[in-house]
Amino acid sequence: MDGGYHIVVCGSIVPDPLQTLAPVEGPTGPSLKNEMMLPAVLDPWAGHALYEAAHLAKNMPGSKVWLVSLGPKQKLQQLMMSIAQKVSFELVVLDGPAGGFTDPCEVASVLAGGIETIQGLDRSRLLLFGGCASASRDAGVTMQMVGEQLGITDQFLGVDELVVQPDGTLKILERSEGGQYQVSVCAAAPALLAWATGNLPEPPNNPQIGMANMRTVMPALQKALPAKVGAEGVSFLSVELPKQRRETRIVRDMPPDEIAREIVDWIKG
C-alpha cells in the first residue's frame, strides 16, 4: 500500500504465567488476590500481534504502529520498561482495570473510544491488531467488538500469517478446526487481525528503540485518562480454583520394558 499502514495494536498486561493465582471477592466483584502486586507481562497473544505489527511496519515504508493499552498506568509503566525496548510504537494509555473479570463489551467500548482519539490515524489504512484471546478473561471476543465499533467488516481470528501480496491484497492464514488453516484474501485495509502465535520470535532488547519510545511513552502515561470498566449486569455466583489434585504415583526403577507394557495396557484399557 502506498504510504504504508496505520497499525493499531490492542494489548495489555496479564499476570506472569508462573505466578500462583487465587480469586478473592471484592466490593465490585471477583478479582485476583494481591492483583496489583503480581508481576505482570504483556498478554502473550497481544505480544505476538505487536511483534508482527512492528515487522510489517518495518517492511512497509510510511507505516506507523500504535499500542493501545487498557490497564493500571503504574503497571503499564513497569511493562514499558521491557516492551518499549523491543519494537517502535506510540503508546495510548487507558487507565483502568486489566483483570479478567471485566466485561469484554465494556473493554471493547473503551478501546474503540481510545482508538478514535488517535490524532492523524487514517482509518482507510488501518490494520487493527490484537491477540485472539487474552490470558486473563480468555473470551476471544474483544477485538471483534472493537472492530465492529470502528466499522471494520473484514475480521480474522487466530491469525498466524499475513502476507501483503504484490497487488496490495492481504493473504491471511487463520487457525481452523483440526489443526488446519483457512486461507483468505482480503482486498485491502481496513481489516482486523486477532493474532495467535504468528511466526516471529520475541525481538531482542534494543536500547536505542527504548530511548526513542520513552520520549512518547512517558507523556502518554501522564496524560492517560481514567477508564471505567466493570461487569455491569453480571452476577458472579462463585469463582473458585479447581479442587482436583491428583495423587501422583511416582514409578522409579522400573525397567523400560515393564513401563512400556504398563502404558500399552493403560492405552488399550
Next chain:
Amino acid sequence: MEKILCIAHTQPDGNLPSVALEALGAAVRLVQQLDGATLSVGLIGQNVKPAAESVATCGATRFLSVAGAEFEVSRYASDAAAVEAIARSAEATIVIAPATLRFSRSLPGVVQRLKGRIETHVTGMDAADGKLSIQRWYYRQRMMATLTRMQRPWFLLLDGGVFPAWQGEPGTTTLENLAVELGENLLRTKVIGIQAPSTNARTIRPNADVLFVAGAGWTKKQADGELHLNEAGERILGFLANCNSSLGSSKSLVDQSVEGVPVLPFMSHLNQVGQTGSTPRHPKGLATCCHGEEPHAVGWRFINERRAINTDASCGWAQGKADVLYVADAFQVMAKVNELLAG
C-alpha cells in the same frame, strides 16, 4: 419467557458438525428447564434443507435459515450478517452456538450490533429457579466461575466435547429462509481454501482417545552427549501412527523453530498445549520429555487420565498434575511401546 435460539452452520458436506448437535442438545435441555421457554433453530450454509431435516424433531417451533453460495464459506462479514438476521427474526433472548471458528469470529460483532452480551468457552449451564447460570473458566483454565447476567440477548458459545449431542429422528419441517443481501463491501474477503500447516504429517486429531505431548527434552543432548532428532521423530510419529493419537507440544519445543534451534519438522505452534496454546479434550494424555510446569499443565485441564515420562522425579507432573509419573528415559520407553503396539 426466554426465547432460545440455537444456531449452527453446515459443513462442506451439508451436514451439521458434531459440536452443533452438542449445542442443540444443550439448548433442548435448557428449554425443558426454563418454564415457558421456546426454541428456534437457525441454520447457515449453501443448502441447509438436509441439515434442517436431520434435526426436525428436536422440538423447535421455528426453523430459520440464511442460505446460498456466499454463506457456505467461513467469513466474518457474511456470517455476521446471517446470524444477525436470524437472531432478529427469532427475537432471541438467549442464543446458543457451538464454538467453531465461524461463530467464534463472527458472533461478538453480532452481539455488538444487537447490544447484547456474550460468554464464550461455556462448559456448563444450569437453570435452577428459572434463572440461567453458566460456567466458564478464567485465566486460561486456572479458575472456574459460575455467573448469570441480566442483559439480553445473551449469546453463549459452547465448548465442544462438553454437552451430550442431541439425538433424534430426522423428519420434515418448514424452513423460513431469510433474505440477506451482501453488498460489495461485505465481500471484500475471498476464502481461498483450507491448508494444512507447513509440516509433513497431520498430527492434530481432536477426536483421538489419546493426546501425546512431546516436550523439549526430545531435542536435547541425550546420555551419549549427542542429539537424536531422527530417532525422536521416529518414536513420536510411530506412536501417533500406532495409536492414532493426537500430538501436542510444550511451548518451549515449538518456540525452538523460530529461535534457530534444531526442531522436529512435524511440529508447529498449532500443536502447542497450554497457557498460550490449546486446551484439548481427550480421555487420556501421555506427556514425554516435558516438565509439566503450570503454564503447560493448564492446557491439560480437560485430559481425564494423565501419565508422564520424565527423567526428573521432582518435575511438575509429580506435583499432583499426573496420575502416574514414570521416572525413565522416554527414548527407551517409547521404542518399546511402539514395538508392543505394532505387534
